[in-house]
Amino acid sequence: MRIPFFLFVSATVLQAQTAELETYIEVRSGTLPIILTVPHGGSLKPDNVLARRYGVTGTDANTVPLAEMIIEELEKRYGGKPHAIISRLHRTKLDPNRELEEAAQGDPTAIAAWHRFHDSAQKACDTVMKKSGAGLLLDIHGHRHLDQRVELGYLVKGDLLKRSEAELNGDAALIAATCIRELDKRSPQSFAELLRGPQSLGGLLEFRGIRCLPSPSKASPGFMASYFSGVYDVAAHGSRSGGTVSAIQVECPWNHVRDTPEHQRRFAVALAESLGVYFEVHFGRKLK
Ligand SMILES: [Zn+2]
Numbered sequence: 001m002r003i004p005f006f007l008f009v010s011a012t013v014l015q016a017q018t019a020e021l022e023t024y025i026e027v028r029s030g031t032l033p034i035i036l037t038v039p040h041g042g043s044l045k046p047d048n049v050l051a052r053r054y055g056v057t058g059t060d061a062n063t064v065p066l067a068e069m070i071i072e073e074l075e076k077r078y079g080g081k082p083h084a085i086i087s088r089l090h091r092t093k094l095d096p097n098r099e100l101e102e103a104a105q106g107d108p109t110a111i112a113a114w115h116r117f118h119d120s121a122q123k124a125c126d127t128v129m130k131k132s133g134a135g136l137l138l139d140i141h142g143h144r145h146l147d148q149r150v151e152l153g154y155l156v157k158g159d160l161l162k163r164s165e166a167e168l169n170g171d172a173a174l175i176a177a178t179c180i181r182e183l184d185k186r187s188p189q190s191f192a193e194l195l196r197g198p199q200s201l202g203g204l205l206e207f208r209g210i211r212c213l214p215s216p217s218k219a220s221p222g223f224m225a226s227y228f229s230g231v232y233d234v235a236a237h238g239s240r241s242g243g244t245v246s247a248i249q250v251e252c253p254w255n256h257v258r259d260t261p262e263h264q265r266r267f268a269v270a271l272a273e274s275l276g277v278y279f280e281v282h283f284g285r286k287l288k
Contacts, residue, residue: 017112020109021113024042024044024088025120026085029124030124033131033134034083034135035084035138036067036083036086037096037237038086039117041059041062041067041086041140041142042088042090042094052094052110057092060091060141062142065264066257066264070140070268072268073265078272078287085120087117093107094113096233097139097232098232118236121237125237125245134246135245136245136247136278136279137237137247139233141250142253142258143226144253147222149211149213149215150211150212150251150252151228152201152213153229154248154249156178158220161220161221161227165190168192168195169190169191177240179248181239182245183239183282187282188284189282196215199282200215202214205274210257210266210270229249233249250271276288
């Protein structure tokens with residue numbers, strides 16, 4: 001049977017588009033109950049994708065090599081890889097960490113790339129839930145705020161972090177609106193402890209020499225100081241709207257974390273070690 005010419009052409013176009021999208025959004029499946037999303041580390045600026053006209057377009061430099069090291073250090077310790085979804089597009093072309101309209105601004109290729117990023121993240125979450133029961137998504141970023149700490153975002157605004165432990169633990173509506181909603185139910189520790197106790201992610205990282213916010217040493221941002229509490233990725237794929245995968249936005253400073261390969265490695269080791277303890281304490285299971 002002869003294949004009609006238009007069908008042949010559209011199949012070829014589709015194949016080319018699929019290959020293009022696979023280059024723009026890299027998807028790696030894993031075996032650990034951990035998902036890494038890296039939305040802002042890309043450098044590709046293809047001519048056929050229109051430049052975004054508004055919103056933030058600055059790249060999170062070195063977050064891709066940093067994520068590679070985190071993957072390696074997790075594998076070394078726990079014998080498996082995390083799932084990873086990495087945007088290779090420069091943020092002037094796509095911002096996956098925003099709603100579709102602001103993210104792609106009408107460009108058809110950027111729209112398709114956004115869908116690939118989020119469909120893949122959701123698929124990874126579904127796999128983790130099916131295979132491991134529950135898990136954690138870390139959305140990896142970089143910031144240049146004056147106070148050079150790793151900012152951990154739980155969808156709790158900086159001014160709310162100023163509250164006392166009792167106030168935080170007593171605010172059911174606030175807890176339900178965070179991306180660790182399900183983890184709060186699962187963990188034997190309180191919500192405030194999950195945010196800034198010694199075994200919070202900030203506490204575990206600080207114990208390994210990485211300054212964090214929130215953490216036992218820094219409960220909330222200083223007066224007028226900037227702090228990123230989380231945006232689209234953690235809201236869309238964390239446990240705020242259901243499911244058993246919780247999410248944390250990990251905003252890495254430039255100094256001492258992203259600036260050199262040695263510092264990137266040191267952070268990756270600290271994070272991998274911390275996650276082992278974090279899973280035992282809060283998820284009640286070993287990563288291995
Ligand atoms: Zn970012």
